[in-house]
Amino acid sequence: xxxxxxxxxxxxxxxxxxxxxxxxxxxxxxxxxxxxxxxxxxxxxxxxxxxxxxxxxxxxxxxxxxxxxxxxxxxxxxxxxxxxxxxxxxxxxxxxxxxxxxxxxxxxxxxxxxxxxxxxxxxxxxxxxxxxxxxxxxxxxxxxxxxxxxxxxxxxxxxxxxxxxxxxxxxxxxxxxxxxxxxxxxxxxxxxxxxxxxxxxxxxxxxxxxxxxxxxxxxxxxxxxxxxxxxxxxxxxxxxxxxxxxxxxxxxxxxxxxxxxxxxxxxxxxxxxxxxxxxxxxxxxxxxxxxxxxxxxxxxxxxxxxxx
Amino acid sequence: xxxxxxxxxxxxxxxxxxxxxxxxxxxxxxxxxxxxxxxxxxxxxxxxxxxxxxxxxxxxxxxxxxxxxxxxxxxxxxxxxxxxxxxxxxxxxxxxxxxxxxxxxxxxxxxxxxxxxxxxxxxxxxxxxxxxxxxxxxxxxxxxxxxxxxxxxxxxxxxxxxxxxxxxxxxxxxxxxxxxxxxxxxxxxxxxxxxxxxxxxxxxxxxxxxxxxxxxxxxxxxxxxxxxxxxxxxxxxxxxxxxxxxxxxxxxxxxxxxxxxxxxxxxxxxxxxxxxxxxxx
Numbered sequence: 001x002x003x004x005x006x007x008x009x010x011x012x013x014x015x016x017x018x019x020x021x022x023x024x025x026x027x028x029x030x031x032x033x034x035x036x037x038x039x040x041x042x043x044x045x046x047x048x049x050x051x052x053x054x055x056x057x058x059x060x061x062x063x064x065x066x067x068x069x070x071x072x073x074x075x076x077x078x079x080x081x082x083x084x085x086x087x088x089x090x091x092x093x094x095x096x097x098x099x100x101x102x103x104x105x106x107x108x109x110x111x112x113x114x115x116x117x118x119x120x121x122x123x124x125x126x127x128x129x130x131x132x133x134x135x136x137x138x139x140x141x142x143x144x145x146x147x148x149x150x151x152x153x154x155x156x157x158x159x160x161x162x163x164x165x166x167x168x169x170x171x172x173x174x175x176x177x178x179x180x181x182x183x184x185x186x187x188x189x190x191x192x193x194x195x196x197x198x199x200x201x202x203x204x205x206x207x208x209x210x211x212x213x214x215x216x217x218x219x220x221x222x223x224x225x226x227x228x229x230x231x232x233x234x235x236x237x238x239x240x241x242x243x244x245x246x247x248x249x250x251x252x253x254x255x256x257x258x259x260x261x262x263x264x265x266x267x268x269x270x271x272x273x274x275x276x277x278x279x280x281x282x283x284x285x286x287x288x289x290x291x292x293x294x295x296x297x298x299x300x301x302x303x304x305x306x307x308x
Numbered sequence: 309x310x311x312x313x314x315x316x317x318x319x320x321x322x323x324x325x326x327x328x329x330x331x332x333x334x335x336x337x338x339x340x341x342x343x344x345x346x347x348x349x350x351x352x353x354x355x356x357x358x359x360x361x362x363x364x365x366x367x368x369x370x371x372x373x374x375x376x377x378x379x380x381x382x383x384x385x386x387x388x389x390x391x392x393x394x395x396x397x398x399x400x401x402x403x404x405x406x407x408x409x410x411x412x413x414x415x416x417x418x419x420x421x422x423x424x425x426x427x428x429x430x431x432x433x434x435x436x437x438x439x440x441x442x443x444x445x446x447x448x449x450x451x452x453x454x455x456x457x458x459x460x461x462x463x464x465x466x467x468x469x470x471x472x473x474x475x476x477x478x479x480x481x482x483x484x485x486x487x488x489x490x491x492x493x494x495x496x497x498x499x500x501x502x503x504x505x506x507x508x509x510x511x512x513x514x515x516x517x518x519x520x521x522x523x524x525x526x527x528x529x530x531x532x533x534x535x536x537x538x539x540x541x542x543x544x545x546x547x548x549x550x551x552x553x554x555x556x557x558x559x560x561x562x563x564x565x566x567x568x569x570x571x572x573x574x575x576x577x578x579x580x581x582x583x584x585x586x587x588x589x
Contacts, residue, residue, distance in 0.1 A: 025413060026413035026415025026418065027415050027417070029409040029493070030409040030417075030421055032401075033402050033403065033467055036402060040436065040459060040462050041462070043439070044438075045431070047439035104328075105329070105332060113322055115326070115329075117576065119333060120576070122333045122337060123332070124580055125336065125569065126339075129565040130520065130538060130539050130565050132542060132543050137558065140342070140554050140558065141338070141339060145357060146354065146554075148359065154357075155359055242432055244523070245539075266438075267527075271527075283437070287435040294430060
């Protein structure tokens with residue numbers, strides 16, 4: 001106690017004498033971020049809402065308030081509904097696919113005596129590699145005449161396909177690419193979750209006579225992983241609703257709108273046809289869906305997460 | 309004898325795991341292998357209707373030469389570097405002081421700002437694309453480095469992550485620095501930044517990977533060939549060749565993914581940590 005230097009006592013005195021100065025300093029330090037927040041986020045969100053009620057087109061002299069006409073046009077537009085359905089279908093394939101494979105990979109790696117890091121690095125590689133570059137690789141793999149997939153199928157005497165140009169196939173091919181690209185990311189999250197499960201739980205289960213394997217997974221691992229699973233499902237859903245790169249580069253929404261998805265519609269309307277008002281309305285719906293996924297899934301899964 | 313028995317007993321399940329994982333690894337690596345194989349084949353072999361992995365004549369260098377001659381690959385890489393580095397530096401310059409203020413200082417509007425940061429975490433980039441594009445158009449900034457960089461200077465995720473980290477820094481450390489005569493800004497750079505190093509590198513990896521690989525935004529704002537970013541450039545190369553020279557295209561794709569993949573293989577753990585943060589965005 002005798003060693004308490006005046007240095008250590010000083011802060012209290014300073015706090016007493018200068019209680020207000022961090023107030024203004026706080027504003028100064030947060031100001032750039034706050035300003036950019038208004039210019040790049042809050043402002044734009046307000047503008048999107050506003051523009052969606054106008055007929056604005058980039059380059060037009062003026063704009064007129066048209067109420068909900070854009071939304072009515074969207075409601076009546078076959079392409080918009082196709083786009084919405086496709087995005088949902090894509091998501092319903094990619095989310096279970098990438099979450100399932102991610103969990104399987106994490107579980108398989110978790111019990112491994114050696115080689116853990118190598119497998120992890122391999123599965124994570126597609127997450128790192130520029131998706132556009134890899135999409136072009138997939139395009140050539142799926143080339144109808146000279147691609148790996150068809151050459152392989154032909155070698156086995158099986159039926160070949162024009163994978164990206166058949167209406168019934170293209171979306172599912174894109175989904176496979178999405179799963180290929182995304183499951184390694186989910187694997188890492190699940191791996192972290194598995195490491196967080198206390199070893200004692202497994203020991204206790206063993207003592208209680210819970211057999212190893214499926215039963216132990218169902219009774220211990222799965223409930224303990226529930227929060228991670230919720231997180232992974234939400235993140236994967238949101239990501240799959242934003243699918244764009246592969247669509248833009250491989251199919252342009254075709255054939256015959258079979259791979260038209262929400263962000264591609266938004267892109268085409270806003271930045272190819274420059275119908276800013278209509279694109280804003282599409283954006284509002286897109287954003288509403290993304291926020292809804294977060295909300296509903298969190299609520300719904302939250303209720304099932306409690307295991308105590 | 310007993311350990312031996314245990315060893316043979318555990319061998320079978322281990323082997324089964326490896327079998328399943330190898331199958332999954334083959335699926336994962338297939339496109340990379342096909343890319344390398346195609347990039348190494350001369351044109352006659354690329355357009356062969358017999359499946360073969362190893363080229364009879366090794367043509368990787370020829371294909372690389374063609375790619376560098378027909379696409380401005382060095383320019384793409386340089387642009388990628390300029391854009392990702394500028395974005396990261398500016399994001400830090402904005403986020404560090406704000407994160408410090410949100411974590412350690414008292415000011416009116418702090419709760420509001422924090423709420424906006426959390427709201428921002430939920431908003432995908434596509435949601436603000438139309439108005440930000442119109443803003444750049446109005447300012448005459450489309451088709452410039454500014455258009456590629458400026459919209460990303462605020463990373464709400466960066467602010468959030470650093471703020472969480474700064475929360476754990478003891479107040480005594482900050483008070484001591486104040487007594488030593490450091491200004492609040494000085495505290496941010498000389499005290500908070502060094503302690504937050506793990507968060508700063510993780511965020512850096514996250515930011516650089518996200519913007520190096522981003523396609524949506526550059527596609528919207530860039531027209532000039534000298535401003536193309538790596539993904540945009542390789543897509544453009546594909547369009548101009550219209551599927552006639554896959555050997556060179558695969559070589560170009562290889563070059564574009566190499567910087568990040570190489571960095572990843574050198575520092576796997578850090579990269580996995582950094583990228584996994586994207587999940588929180």
